[in-house]
Amino acid sequence: MVNKNVKDSRNMGRATTSTILRSPSNSKITKRSMHATNSSMMDNIPRELLIEILCRLAHTSFTDIHNAKLSCKDFHEAAEDPCVYQNMSLDNFPLVAWKPLTKKEEAFFTKCQDCQNPEIPYRQAVLDYFTGKGPKSALAHLQGALNANHIGALYVTCIILLFSGEDELKACGMKLMAGMKKSKYVRGKLKEHRDRLKSMLRTMWVENPALRRRPVCCTKQDNHRRRSSWEDMVDDADVHCEGCSVDSEIKFLLDSLPRL
Ligand SMILES: [Zn+2]
Structure with missing residues (x-):
């Protein structure tokens, strides 16, 4: 008996709703009813x-x-x-x-x-750096986004350090980038930001001459690269050589750039 009542009440609900929705003459009632329902839900x-x-x-x-x-x-x-x-x-x-x-x-x-939306200084930093305004202005903007833990800002900071042309800064960039890849959460976010950066780069004139000098991070002489394709290594947690892992990032970035 209880089940029948539940079934009947469900059918009644369905019939009422569908009837209201089907009938053009009841459109005002439908809107009013739905608005009332939304309001009471929101309350x-x-x-x-x-x-x-x-x-x-x-x-x-x-x-x-x-x-x-x-x-x-x-x-x-x-x-x-x-x-x-x-x-x-x-x-x-x-x-x-x-x-x-x-x-x-x-x-x-x-x-x-x-x-204080961190996307504002981040986007300005990307524009400044890749169009060749120099790293100083870009790094100043990135600081604003880094204060809000913007992972894309950390990624671009690494790129700037890696392409700085100075060994000490490059080593710092390698350390930062390798550190980012240790966390599964950050690796996921990194993939997102890398793809977003790639889309942004397609919309601007990339004119930074620093990007013409490709840094090399892995200096090991032994034949330790296990894969023929570096693309496989970009998101792979199982890459034991930090230098190779960062080199794969550099390759991805350079492949994303319009021809310099
Ligand atoms: Zn290596």
């Missing part, structure tokens, strides 16, 4: 949790945040929290704008900057 979610959810969403996709903001008032209000702007992904926006930014876009970037 039960603490604002801190809502912001946390939106921060995670912002980190992966600007478009998803934009859509979430349009979906209801609570999302719209919570999405204006500085924490959301601090975590906002800027992947939807080209590194080099080919036309002037609109006022709305300018206001958006200013808000991201005011909220």
Whole structure:
């Protein structure tokens, strides 16, 4: 009897929902009902949790945040929290704008900057270094992103040190890069940032002459390379020679660059 009631009530729910959704004359009721349901659901979610959810969403996709903001008032209000702007992904926006930014876009970037979004100094560092403005300006911007534990910023810092042309700095870059690869979590993030950097490099004029002098990190004379392809080694945890591991990163980066 209990089961039958449960079944009946489920069917009734289904019938009611589908009837409302099917009937054009009830579209106002549908919207109102759904809005009421959304509102009551939102009332039960603490604002801190809502912001946390939106921060995670912002980190992966600007478009998803934009859509979430349009979906209801609570999302719209919570999405204006500085924490959301601090975590906002800027992947939807080209590194080099080919036309002037609109006022709305300018206001958006200013808000991201005011909220200390590490993507802002990171992107500026990538632009400065690879277009040949010199490492000083790039490293200064990277520091801002490193303060927020931006793994891409650490990766680009390693690249700058490796291509510095100075043995001491190169050794420092090797140590940093090898250290990053020891953590499974960081290796996963590194892959993400490496691919993002590759996409960014395709959109700019790479003119840094330092990138023409390829550093070599593995100086071992014995035949210890176990693989014929270095590409296999980029994400491999099982590479015992730090020099080879870093050389595989250097090769990946140089292969990603437009012809210098
Ligand atoms: Zn080696």
